[in-house]
Amino acid sequence: MLPGTGLAGHVSPEVSWMRAVVLHSLVVLVLALSLTGCASPESLDGAVAVEPSVVTAFREAITARDKELADLRAEAAWLRSLVTFQRGESKDSVAITMDDLETSPALLAIGIAKEKGAPLTLFPTGDAIIANPEWFLEAIAAGFEIGNHTSTHEVLDHLSLAEAEEQIAGWNAIARDKLGYQARFFRPPAKGGWADGKGLPHLRAAVARQGLVTVLWDVGTVWALFADGGPHVKGPEPSPQDVADYVVSMTRAGSIICLHEAIDTPALPLIIDGLRAKGFRLVTLSELLGCPPGP
């Protein structure tokens, strides 16, 4: 059974099984001792005889493995920092996202989307989660997704790496404490620092170090319709129908739609119905971007 011993043919299944169990137990014990450092093999009063050279070999193997993992983590962070999604590649799906969620229409929007079976991806601020954690717990229970939008909606473009990391890590801590949730995506408030679509390198690094991927959007209403009137507004204030017409006409397969609860909630039922009438499937960002299930 042991490679190189040439004994496999002479060992009964029971004996080889017992040998495997003993070896396995020894490995687990030595690993545990090496990792915790809570006892040395010499202090075991001879209960288990472990050669010091074996312990050294295991310690070296564990150190090498940890270094390998650290290298892989650093490489993953670097790769994450290079990726900024503005839309996904899909033949039939789109993702509706909604930002900020600090005001009461957020709850209405979650209820509408839930009722219609249209999963949203929500980017609440940390302040929004602290104020109304139950809204987001309800959304998570409904299969919606939550993303990081900084703890206090700081526009990041003038922040240092450390300051940006504080905003992003702060949100992660709030989501963990209040919702037991680990986000996968980050959206910079007002695209601050990502005006060119790629992001300032130190801000991308801050996001990636927190294990997140940046997601912008290709269809947004607030700047097109509300900021300065915009070409798609038919009256002085865009009606819910104006908003829905704009979103439905601009959306393509793979689109990431960015809404805000305070201005877009009245249009949400029309948007959902209009997108479905055009044959689009409404999915979370993870599904749109082809990420595996889980955090």
Ligand SMILES: [Zn+2]
């Ligand atoms: Zn925002």
